[in-house]
Amino acid sequence: MNTLRTVSRRRFLTATAVTATAAYITPRSLFAQTQQPEMVIKGRETAVKAKITTQKLRGDVSVLLGSGGNIAVLAAKEGKLLVDAGISTSRPQITEALAAINADPIRILINTHWHWDHTDGNEWVHSVGATIWAHENTRYRMSSPQHIDLFNATFPAAPVGALPTILFNPSRTISDSISTLELSHYDPAHTDTDISVHFLEADILHTGDTWFNGAYPFIDYSTGGNIDGMIAATKRNLATGTNSTTVIPGHGPVGNKQQLSDTLDMLSAIRDKVADLKKQGKSIDEVIAAKPTAQFDGKFSKGFVTPEMFTRLVYQGV
Template sequence: MKKIKSVFDLLLAATVSFEALAHSAPNLPKVMTVPEGVAAFGWDFESAEVTTQDLGQGLHVLFGIGGNIVVSLGDDGTFIVDDQFEGMIPKVVKTIGDLGGSEVDFAVTTHWHFDHAEGNLALGPQGTWLVAHENSREMMKDAHVVNMVGLAVLQEAYPESAWPDITYDSEMRFHLNGQTVELMHFGPAHTTGDTAVFFREANVLHMGDVFNNTGYPFIDADNGGTLDGLITFCESVLAVINDDTTVVPGHGATASKADFMRYTQDLAVIRDRIAAHVKAGMDLSDIIAAEPSKEFDARYGDNTMFINRAVKSLTYRYHP
């Protein structure tokens, strides 16, 4: 465990007002704080339960509020991927203890969004080594608005104690608990700093929010995410895994490689249609009217946020 110096947990970046951020990004819905956003999603830390799924070889998935957590337990310690919210950490830590683990030694962040990384606020000061792609660390140092179309959330800068201690560029490996743990980054996708984590011996993959198994993905286009990149990221990971791999999405139930491949292929079809419309000069309302995802909506649900963010990210490609 690392030793954290006693420091004031102050925001090191300048405070940015809601009004200033909203003015710099026109057409935003009302900008909320993270607690307001949590309430808007109907999440309640006090009543929330953490459930688990055993993946074998000391690996478990924890489902709670926010992103899915993968836990690796063994003689080398406790290694987790994503840590949800600070308010969920007591329940997460208790669940890890019930599974036979102890204090969290390493926490990998798949990306910097609050529902996957705010547990860093508790784990960092406790001495956990925090790990992420270098772009996620940079994003965590400043405030950003996450525009989800129906609502927007101001992600405040994280205090320094919650910043990743260890970062990487394209790939990195850990060797612990009998696993070769491979961290992979293939460019901007859901965000600019996404990490896929592959536990090779157990054949378990955590995709973070690059793979959403509850509906269409969210593309954080205002902060550098791209639909093109998300599809490329998925295709790159598909080349690494095999038919027996268990795929853990950022949200939703665990899936197979076949499920993940279908998701990737479906997004590619929709992307090509939207790209053609954008290249032809159609605006957002016309593209929505053209129903580019029509035959997929029954599978993935409401497409409002996805189409909006996809159009924005593809507009950058053709009309930078």
């Protein structure tokens, strides 16, 4: 039986998986947590009790919702492939959800970008036998402290066991006799580390955080993101696959091309309004007072990015 492989036939590491247990918070990891920003500490505390929901999609692909970014799962020939790892303290629930899919070990983990809510589980997933794949910028960002101005928070370098070891730029294909995955780097959008994962046979696209379904997106200018890049990424997502492609966002419910199109309309309209006001010499406070997001607030203000915050993010990039 062949393992998943790249087009170049590079073999994956296939270390024997070990059984995950709830006893994973060691004194060392507790110490490491004290060095984290408050948002990470609180996020991990909340994720301890997070409910993980499994949604079966097509072609042996499922998605786990409820802990950090959405986790795609492919039940491949010789083990599971995950896209993103969620929050570390949800390990018991994630492990249980994965076991309910099948008893196979995790062989491959793909990170869509560097942010902690998508990579916090990397270390434990690697410890049970998975090889971690990502764009080369993701390893660069994770290997050194990263400061996000919007949160006034500095994220320390990740432990060695959490770092991706299979790197690519700009794209890579993974395949076996059943499934083919295309990994493609976006130009800077949400960050400068973003990739998409397209499950070709299943016609499923994981966009990472280039799409927040039903919410205003966070754009991380501190690590390369910008509003024009988010618009370009959304256009690329719309051009990928077919009209029937199932789309897994970084956050929010699994969606479709029509919802992506609605997001594109929102991003483009707000960007143009804010740019016009800024060109007129309006200050950020004056632009916020003009409520450039008003027509979209009923549909897109359900996430943590408020209309005011999103206006500030757009203003910064135009």
